[in-house]
Amino acid sequence: MGQTTSTHHGGDSAYSDNQSDQQDYTTAIPDGCLALIFQRLSSDERNGCLLVCRRWLTVEAQNRHRLTLSASTRVTLHLPAIFNRFDSVTELALHCDRNSVSINDQALILISLRCRNLTRLKLRRCREVSAVGILAIAQNCNSLRKFSCRSCTFGERGVAVLLKNCSSLEELSIKRLHGITDGGEVAEPVGPGLAGSSIRSITLKKLHNAQCFASLITESNNLTTLKIIGCSGNNWDKLLYTLAARKNFLTEIHLEKLEVSDIGLMAISKCSNLKRFHLAKTPYCSNEGISAIAKKCKLLKKLHIDGCRTNRINDWGLMEIAKNSIHLVKLVLVGVNPSSDSLMAIASNCRKLQKLALCGSNAIGDDEISCMAAECKVLKKVWIKRCRVTDSGIEALANGCPNLVMIKVEKCRGVSRGVLQMLRERREALVVDLYVDEGEAKLMNSKVLAILFIFTFYLLILLRNYLI
Numbered sequence: 001m002g003q004t005t006s007t008h009h010g011g012d013s014a015y016s017d018n019q020s021d022q023q024d025y026t027t028a029i030p031d032g033c034l035a036l037i038f039q040r041l042s043s044d045e046r047n048g049c050l051l052v053c054r055r056w057l058t059v060e061a062q063n064r065h066r067l068t069l070s071a072s073t074r075v076t077l078h079l080p081a082i083f084n085r086f087d088s089v090t091e092l093a094l095h096c097d098r099n100s101v102s103i104n105d106q107a108l109i110l111i112s113l114r115c116r117n118l119t120r121l122k123l124r125r126c127r128e129v130s131a132v133g134i135l136a137i138a139q140n141c142n143s144l145r146k147f148s149c150r151s152c153t154f155g156e157r158g159v160a161v162l163l164k165n166c167s168s169l170e171e172l173s174i175k176r177l178h179g180i181t182d183g184g185e186v187a188e189p190v191g192p193g194l195a196g197s198s199i200r201s202i203t204l205k206k207l208h209n210a211q212c213f214a215s216l217i218t219e220s221n222n223l224t225t226l227k228i229i230g231c232s233g234n235n236w237d238k239l240l241y242t243l244a245a246r247k248n249f250l251t252e253i254h255l256e257k258l259e260v261s262d263i264g265l266m267a268i269s270k271c272s273n274l275k276r277f278h279l280a281k282t283p284y285c286s287n288e289g290i291s292a293i294a295k296k297c298k299l300l301k302k303l304h305i306d307g308c309r310t311n312r313i314n315d316w317g318l319m320e321i322a323k324n325s326i327h328l329v330k331l332v333l334v335g336v337n338p339s340s341d342s343l344m345a346i347a348s349n350c351r352k353l354q355k356l357a358l359c360g361s362n363a364i365g366d367d368e369i370s371c372m373a374a375e376c377k378v379l380k381k382v383w384i385k386r387c388r389v390t391d392s393g394i395e396a397l398a399n400g401c402p403n404l405v406m407i408k409v410e411k412c413r414g415v416s417r418g419v420l421q422m423l424r425e426r427r428e429a430l431v432v433d434l435y436v437d438e439g440e441a442k443l444m445n446s447k448v449l450a451i452l453f454i455f456t457f458y459l460l461i462l463l464r465n466y467l468i
Contacts, residue, residue: 001225035059073128134162138162172201193220200224206231219339227254228255253268253278260282269297278304301329306334311409323434328346336361340367343371357383364388379401404427409422419434
């Protein structure tokens, strides 16, 4: 009998130990801490965790603030179930692929009613959405601060109703918007509406008749960031002049692929708070406009110039930058041909320069790089692409800049892979990213071999004739 009792006791002990091993210790983790852990995981890791238990599934859904959905019409029937589960979404992205029919106004109205706390909305290829759906978003989502659309078809009317009814909007990005009517047919220009005092950033990219948004740009009282890229029209100088004539708080301007000239740049020079200026592929701009910005925008910290290899921006403009832009932290020169003198002036005067990019210039070689290396003591990151630099220039750069942490070299034919090992041995902490176009290198080698073959062939013919 005692033996029986002893056996029964041992069985209970084994069951108890097994139960202890299977205990869920995660129940002691508060929901808020569990949600923070999920936010640190990648999308795949998080989706795997959702299969563990119902509690994890519920906690993750209740604390999911960002959501990206397919915007095809097939998702419309599932929207109520989706937002029953994810009831705390504040940032929503709706993307439709090229070959699908997108959601329509009714779906967007439903979303606006279920996600009233939206602060950010991104629409991509939602071609069935009109101004009606945009109006619902503006009226029902009173906290909307960021709105961006790409390849949509609601035209300037959709943008107008958004601005007229959304008083909290701070960032507006419009890219490849279709449905914009010709300038003569627009009843009235698109103004800032209720967003006039709240909007801080405007981005217009690849738009036809984008100047129907001129009033939006010039009448936004607290605008700090303006980006206009690849938009048609030839009155951009006038718009920039009107903008600069008003009191403004612009700190960043990005102009790319526009018909803008030195007149527009001189107007920009009146923006005394300007800190970041990006100018790319504007063939009518020259030294005169760049010099005006350098002289008057004393707070300039980041400057990007793509000169399109027209040589209209050269040493004169760069010398003015060196003299006046002493607070520069980042400088990018693409398709510009500086000399050793102008680069030395920049290196000597711009003592705070930390990031430098030199691309697409036949004038930049080892001597020019050595000049920069001798003076830029705080330089941290350098990017060189398609220049006449060799291993000697890269070595001088690494030896002359004590704070350098990264060098990126692309498609410079004179730079070999051997420089990588040398730099790694001398400076272990330095990150060197060398990209050699193998196809281009093989093409060059084949051309050299072809030339040598032809030369040898003719040389043999000459020798044969001489011997005969």
